[in-house]
Amino acid sequence: MAQKDVGNKIPIYKLKTTNEVMNYYDEWGLENKYDQDMAEWNYTGPKETVEVFKKYSKNKNAKIYDAGCGTGLVGVELKKFGYHYFDGADLSQKLLDLVPKNLYQNLSKIDLNKNININDNNYDAVMCVGTFTFGHVKPPALDEFIRITKNQGLICFTINEGIYEEYGFDKKIEELNKKKIWKMKEFFKSNYIASKDVNAWLGIAEVIK
Numbered sequence: 465m466a467q468k469d470v471g472n473k474i475p476i477y478k479l480k481t482t483n484e485v486m487n488y489y490d491e492w493g494l495e496n497k498y499d500q501d502m503a504e505w506n507y508t509g510p511k512e513t514v515e516v517f518k519k520y521s522k523n524k525n526a527k528i529y530d531a532g533c534g535t536g537l538v539g540v541e542l543k544k545f546g547y548h549y550f551d552g553a554d555l556s557q558k559l560l561d562l563v564p565k566n567l568y569q570n571l572s573k574i575d576l577n578k579n580i581n582i583n584d585n586n587y588d589a590v591m592c593v594g595t596f597t598f599g600h601v602k603p604p605a606l607d608e609f610i611r612i613t614k615n616q617g618l619i620c621f622t623i624n625e626g627i628y629e630e631y632g633f634d635k636k637i638e639e640l641n642k643k644k645i646w647k648m649k650e651f652f653k654s655n656y657i658a659s660k661d662v663n664a665w666l667g668i669a670e671v672i673k
């Protein structure tokens with residue numbers, strides 16, 4: 465099936481290396497431009513993802529890892545529904561500096577394409593929204609998310625439709641399903657940045673250990 469040409473719709477899609485991505489976001493954060501653009505584009509990723517997450521995570525004390533938290537838009541949504549224990553991690557220190565104070569328990573600068581310096585089975589859930597996209601974080605990160613998540617914990621994520629097959633997310637998900645490393649609860653095409661005609665797969669899976 466022909467892919468939609470999403471490569472030219474949003475500037476970040478042209479970035480290739482991790483350094484390019486980091487520099488781009490560091491600059492995008494200036495004068496709160498990232499949050500302004502997300503509001504203007506009606507970016508619904510955080511809202512849509514947390515809507516799905518709350519259906520499966522009834523425990524408001526769940527310890528959650530927000531992978532690629534950016535300026536904290538997912539944390540804002542989590543807080544609305546009563547979750548209060550979440551940590552955030554991102555590549556861009558400038559975006560981390562914009563996260564509202566006292567929203568996250570801990571914030572850290574990280575490259576999610578490398579091993580995460582967190583013990584096994586540490587979290588009840590991992591949220592990863594907007595971060596599986598062009599030039600950003602690759603499928604092996606899912607193995608790390610599963611490693612740091614407890615048995616029966618949840619991994620909730622979006623994958624930009626434009627890289628789903630190109631970067632091998634389709635195969636990675638099939639493998640995790642087949643090997644029963646997780647059980648997919650929902651997987652569907654979400655609105656995401658519909659105003660730009662950019663959609664994303666939204667998935668939530670329960671980890672089996």
Ligand SMILES: C[S@@+](CC[C@H](N)C(=O)[O-])C[C@H]1O[C@@H](n2cnc3c(N)ncnc32)[C@H](O)[C@@H]1O
Nearest residue numbers: 489532533534537555556575576593594595600
């Ligand atoms: C589209 S933003 C999404 C941010 C936030 N989750 C949201 O929904 O607003 C993508 C985020 O991924 C981060 N990112 C990109 N590559 C990364 C990497 N290799 N490791 C960690 N974070 C990365 C960027 O810094 C940026 O904050």
